Amino acid sequence: MRPLPKEWFAGSALELAPRLLGKIVRKGSCTGIIVETEAYGTDPASHAYRITPRSRPMRDTYGHWYVYFTYGMHWCANVTADKGGAGAVLIRAVEPVEGIARMKRRRETDALKELCSGPAKFCEAFGITGKENRRPVGGGFALYDAPDIPKKDIGVSGRIGVRRGAELPWRFYIKGSPFVSPVR
DNA sequence: TACTGGATTCACT
């Protein structure tokens, strides 16, 4: 498996979000196939709309992890993008491949579909926390290349995350995958 | 220093 090089992440979040589908994510002994992503640029719905100490990695880095805590209990993992700009791609759902027993223990469920079918579920199953924040993609927490998903097999949702008048971000997913998050 | 609300999930009705 070939790790995705840093320059792979130099494009905009909107370009990268669909291209990340089908790629392999690995952390420790757990691996999975990315089946759902969401693009965050500089629109009002994005943390990058106003750069703060928390969101600075979205502007200052690309090809790094941006992991933040929300709702008092959940972690969400993004990959920073957009060399020279600001943006990140949220990993929303993953198809479990290796380390499934460990994921089941962490998630306290035996249901395969419930392990990683949501951004916070993915983080819990893979043991991702704020310790990974600002780390470069690679090493123990890495992304690996895989053939691009044909465009006809990629679904694009309507406008979700609509807040403060924002019409972005866009959610991308592999059509027909049982591992995408439940439609809201 | 004091509020407010969130890129979610789960249990319950």
Next chain:
DNA sequence: GTGAATCCAGTAA
């Protein structure tokens, strides 16, 4: 479909 859980970043004062 609705609401609770739970805590921290961001904002305002």
